[in-house]
Amino acid sequence: MFIHNFKYSIKLLLKNRQLVFWTLAFPIIMAVLFNMAFSNIENSETLEAIDIAVVDDNSFNSSLIYKNSLKSLGEGDERLFNITYTDEKGADELLSEKKVTGIFRIVKNEPVVTVNSNGLRETVLCYVVNEIKSTGDLVMKLGFEDIRKNISSGNKIDYEKEFTDIAQDVLSSDANINNVSTSNMSYIMIEYYSLIAMACMYSGLLSMTLMNYRLANVSAVGKRSAVSSAKKSRIVLPSLLASFVVQIAGLILLYLVLIFYVRADFGNELPKIILLSLAGSIAGLSVGTAVSVMVKAGENAKFTGLVGVIMAGCFFAGMMGVMMKNIVDKNVPILNKINPVAMITDGLYALYYYNSYERFWFDVISLAVFSLIVLLISINGLRRQTYDSI
């Protein structure tokens, strides 16, 4: 009886095209779309060499500090600028065609920067020009200070060497910065994590569809099941197991796409990720069961409603914009503490970003408690459903 029900439950699920689309195909389509849209977004956030034009005239050539500094900033693999040396007209053309971020020129011995608009690249250009100007002034100040000291102590002075040494000293001075950043800073991963969470929660659609077949007040099959001699547990448990099996198959497909096509970074924590996905899928199954049992509405209304609720959960968990999860976590933390999509997303995020596992286990336990509460509510609802007539 158990195996018979299980087999037919699987058949029922796989023959329902709408269900197959939402639970198996939709997450994969979204993963492909995410990959296409986000594959370049973080690369474009890095500070690449900035294209600038320098007006190469007599004024520029006589301002040695700018000439030499810009030359050194435009050399090497880690250069800050890609410099085009040109005349006034050429520089203006390059800027108007947006081929360069800005123009550097010397006017009346003072540096002048021309940019098209405001922006980070433009700011960096201005900052660097200001710093060259400041460093030049500082070299002069320190140089005169040294010369004054040497004169007062009666030492012989080589002016040119004095200034060159100081300039060399300032430019080669070590900042001694220890960068302890971690490499796991890709916030786009949150998109994929919330997608996995969505796929886990879509198991609710599977369990809800099967439970609708078992409920006398929803379907004709349910009426026949209700009057049969079979125990409710023998009807309900195979349905839940079948939903779980189909869900796992869907998740495996999604993970295959994410690992081999999208190349999402899951680190070396695969067992824990599997555990979290299973816990998430159980949470989804329990939600679907509860909606089917507790909500008195038609099949379509329940389906649309559940998809809507899951999508709302995804929205708060950051699927439609990574920052949303952060905004909710900061301002209405309770919302994501009771949102199973956010619990799954947060658990995956904790595994990716943090070295410790406290936050991960907190999310797993939260999911388990959530599932238990929702399942208890469903069981309580199911136990009370008896009909004299319907």
Add this chain to the structure above:
Amino acid sequence: MTVFNAFLKVVKKNIITIIIYTLIVIVFAAANMQTDNGPTGFISEKPDIMIINNDQGSALSKNFEKYLRENTNIVDIHGSDEDIADALFYRDITCIVTIPENFGKCVISGNTPEVEIRTCGNDFAAFSEMIISQYLRIQNSCAKRIQDESKLIETINSSPNKKAEVNITTKLDTSVMSKSKTYFNFAAYSMMSCILFIVCLVLSSFNELSVRKRTIVSSMNYKKYGFDLFLSSFSYAFAVWVFFMLLSLIMVGKSMISLRGAAFMLNAFVFTLSALALAYMLSCLLFKKNAITGIVNVLTLGFSFLCGVFVPAEFLPSWVLSIARVMPTYWYIQNNELIGTSEHLSGDVRSLLINFLVMGGFTLVFAIVGIIVSGRKRKIA
């Protein structure tokens, strides 16, 4: 009138869906309509950083903090280490600078104290590192010559206040244009969803075999029936366009009442026509109403992700943009970009017209495919 009433019934039944799509555009556009800088002059971008100063008593560490305050936005994150780490991950801050305990003493004694930084690795983080590095280099080279703390601070501070002259060429109000562009880009998703979802639902109801058979055998003039369907669909699509244009007046403001505002609206209208034609074609191709939600979702999300609605087109890989060219949304977004960034709109009329023509071409192709498929179906019925 019968057709029109049926249309209104479906709209009423799906009003929640329409409200949700409207809320999406409001939430997303509002979240992304951050105030840009105005056109009046050059304003420097400042990275958001956090400072952990473990050498509070030292004047040198305070001077370092002061320099960072002048060149960056200092953000204070109150909470646990986890909250700070989260803020870095989500780019609330781009860099955490930790000034060590013995910073001041170390500098005075001629050594170079190690300053620890933790960044999120983006362009603003790189700029923060540049600012920090610049100060420390100046400080260290001054400290080799000056051992008196107050004189050292005075010398360091004498240099960073020199500013070069900066000229900005744009005459555009980039703040307003950025807002308008963001709104109209996001509106593409919501407008297309509202039109595709409802028009497909209504037209596929009329295309159902049993309804079609009844219509064919009825006394109703077939041409009038077809015209009524077209008029109802067009009226609905027009109403959606009017609604989103009115919403743009609220979201963007008075600047919509201008030549550029009119250009944005015209672009949205041409796009609405393509969406309407696409809805007509889909309703002729689809056999089951159940499939509508799925297909409409995949199409609208697909168009939006690949054409630059959710992710700005400049961040999309070139191969994705090549694929996007076969979608009307791409040409709509291209026009929005032109309208929002062009210094002289009159100079870009040709490009604008080409994009309009491509959208018109899509409208025509969708309509022709729909007419052919619906003609075939009529024969089958």
